Structure formats: structure tokens, C-alpha cells
Amino acid sequence: MSDAAEAAIAIRSGVELPACRENVELHTSDGLTLVGELALPLDADPVATLVCLHPLPTHGGFMDSHIIRKAAARLPELARIAVLRFNFRGVASPRGRSDGEFGHGIAERADLAAAMDLVAARALPQPWLLGWSFGTEVALKWGLEQPIVGAILLSPPLHRTTGTELAAWQGSGKRLVAVIPEFDDYLRPAEAAARFAVVPDADVVAVDGGKHLWVGEKQTARVLAEIVARVNPAALPLPTEWRPRR
Template structure:
């Protein structure tokens, strides 16, 4: 931290675990099959959000949860920097510092109800312009179930396309819902050339090949690239994101 801006304000370099101002609320989602899922809603501290990110985390059997770093940093930064609401939650059977969601891992099938519970919460709260933001396993849920809900579109981070079939993917073609996929150059599962073949069934999808990118988007440069791409789609007026923030000290 260093002094800057108006008297009493400080300038913070935005990186790592920096958490900018927002209203953060522990929430519970209730599924149609009777489970309680734990999560958090972060919204701008002093204004209405212009859009909403409904985040879907990586594979819980391989360490994915609502605090997976890209999603945690989206919630830490984007309410303040881009006027976005960010909803994070643990899918069934998943544990994080926030707590454990009821139920057990459903291999992307039972989680259909988890997505529906999140979208019901968005509707209940009147959160505007919802977008699904899936990462790895979360992209499978977005592709398979996103079109069942009133969303503006979906942003896919490192989509493996293991559980989502070509038929399910093709339903996005001419659906009126935008589909954007960030494909890391060095992804472990789906790299840019193969992704272009798989996404050919959705001619209006936007594929963004990220040079040097890896499946887990490790490092501040990759984090910034991902968050910048999300904001450029959802609220382009806030893009590119700043590298510093000036405001009252925490």
C-alpha cells in the first residue's frame, strides 16, 4: 500500500488476495430435491450492479470449490471495479471455508438442480443480466443446463467438454444466448485447435485462445487476463480493468 488520491485515501496494487469494497453476504440455496447449498453473494457497496456473474466451480473431486482462485478473485475485485454482482456457491457435497453443501457429488447430472437453485435465487433477488461463468467442470454444467434459464449468456473458462455432449453444445447455436469460451494454449484437456472443431456446432460462439494459458490459470497475469475478458463481455464500459485502486483504507 502507498499513499495516494485524496487525503486519507490509499492506493492499492490489485493482485493476489486483495479484497476491494463490496457488500458480502453468506447465502443458502435450496434445491428442488431438498438440499441446502452454501454460498456467498458479493455486490457493489454503494450502487446497483449492472450485471450478475453466477459462477460454477471446477471439479469438486479434484479440489474445485467456490473459493477456486479465479472465482474468489472475481468476487474480491469485480463488484468494485466493474459494478458486477458475483454469486459463488458450493455444488452438492462440496466443502470450502464457507461450509459444506448438503448431498453428494452427482457427476454433473444431479447438479442440474444446483444450477436451478442458483438461478432461482438470482430471480428472487432481482439481480440483473445474469451470466453463467463456468470453470472446467463448471463449464459442463453451464453448457448442459444454462439454456434452461433466463441468462444473457455463458462464459466458459477451460472447457473440457467431457460431460457436455456435442448435441447439448449445438443447442446453443442461434439460441439468442451468447457463448464465449477462453481456451488456454496449454490446456490439459481441450486446446485451441480441437476447441475450434468441437465448437463448430455453435457458429456464433466466440472462442478466445489464450497464448501461454494453462487449465488452472495460475499467476496474476493469467488471472488478470481472465477477469478482463469476463468484464469485456459483461460490462465493456469497465474494461480494461485497472491495476491499482484508490480509496479509503480497510
């Protein structure tokens, strides 16, 4: 076996690929400090940016929810994408606790704005919102206020998003991508197609065998590929192993 083959690392659940990782703080308009991390490509400028909005805090969602953590662990290196992830108000993780209390998707408007302030301050390119479950509600309610390319919605429940808020995305000039698991707990593909019909330009992707939590490497890889297909398609296909640079 060659040295190169011996050095190959299978990209699996716990693998964290090289990146420039920085603990950051976000400061909201209502005086809160939110904790987060910015991960940048190590040896190149990013071509695009993901602003990650995590699942429901009252059900264990935080900045380390696994798809968001794996996006930060892999995509700076594999796809030259900057990844900003943070804890919504009142949420704790190993990184720390953000100030405040859960805002039911309303007060989190200011959290999203604070994240976008950091994107602007760092001149990060081509920002996309990446929402998962509850995070999709924040993206749909407040994303149109922000200078984004679009929003990618993973397992959107559409519980807190009104029909009017969803319809407002049509003709907005901002792209909308909804990735819908076949066996979702809240919104399955047939219902999603009906609900998203008010945004005919939306890209609604049904994932066979998918579940709300996207557990397992097969589902993780599919989700990350769908993200990269919109944000930096030139980076596809994503590799399944990585070799350190010499």
C-alpha cells in the same frame, strides 16, 4: 509521495476490494441446502450478474477456486458486477459444506436452478453463467433452461457435454464465450475451434501462454478482462491498483 499515491493498493492475489458480501443459502428442488456468498457493489446497483460454477469437486474445486474467488473479490468494485458463488452439492469450503453428494454434472442441474432462483428472488440484473472446467459442463448441459444472457466458459474440457448439447446453443439467443488456454490439459485452441464449430456464433478466445488453472496474476487479469469485456465492457480496462474512496 502524495497521500493518494501512498494509499494506492496494488491489486494482486490476496486483495479483496470493498463490496457488500452476504452469506447465502440455496435450496434445491430435491431438498438440499447449498452454501454460498453473494457479493454486490457497495455504492451502486449492479449492472450485471455472474453465477459462478466451480471446477471439479473430486479434484479440489470449490467456491473459493482462485479465479472465482478473485472475481468476487474484485469485480463488484471494479466493474459493478454482482457475483454469486456457491459450493455444488457435497462440496465444502471455509464457508461451509453443501448438502448431498457429487452428481457428476447431472444432479448439479438442480444446484444451478437453485442459484438462478436466488438471482430471480433478488432481481439481480443481466445474469451470466461463469463456468470453469467442470463448471462449464454444468453450464453447457443445463444453462439453456435458465433465463441468462449467456455463458462464459473457462478451460472447458467438453468431457461430459455431448455434441448435441453443445449444438443446441446455436440459435438459442444466448451468448456463448469459450476462453481456451494455449497449454490446456484437456482442450487446446485448435481442437476447441473444431468442437465449437457446431456453434458458429460462439466467441472462442485462444489465450497465448494460458494453462488450465490460470495460475499467476497475468493469467488472472486476462481472464477477468475477458469476462468484463462481455458483461460490462464500459468498465475496461480494469485497473491494476485501487485507491480507497475519500
